Amino acid sequence: MIDMLVRLYDLPDCSELYASLQEQGVVLRRARAFEKHQVGEWALKNFSPKWKSEVEVACCREPVSCFIATREKQIIGFSCYGTTMKGFFGPMGVSENARGLGLGKAVLVRALEAMRDEGYAYAVIGGVGPREFYEKTVGAIEIPGSDPGIYGDVLPEG
DSSP states (O other), X not given: OOOEEEEGXXXXXXXXXXXXXXXXXXXXXXXXXXXXXXXXXXHHHHTOHHHHHHHHHHTTSSSOOEEXXXXXXXXXXXXXXXXXXXXXXXXXXXXXXXXXXXXHHHHHHXXXXXXXXXXXXXXXXXSOSOHHHHHHHHOOEEOTTOSSGGGTTOOOOO
């Protein structure tokens, strides 16, 4: 899977999307350190053990580098940055029952905004799955020669 590059100084304005989600009862915020176990377990249950590990790293950063989307105090999406490598975005995910709200775009852009606010000009999205989503949403471009990139020697599950 390829890596992609995003210009953080050229992110889309998502203020209307954030407001729309808020009107639908969605809260988008940084996770808190004391929620590490809850967000990690949610990532494990809905995605993978490796993503649980990355969430836990993000929740130990200062500031916490994990954003969560909740509705009725239940996690429905998340995004992280600065976990696998400095300057890297990811992982991110949205519950199957919460897809179609624009939540993927919201958690993506919110984390990228945080990276920009911390002084990064660019972000790397490592090991991209939905390439077209990142191209369309934030203008990400492929980094030539990035497959397998840093993910060439990954330990197997189990």
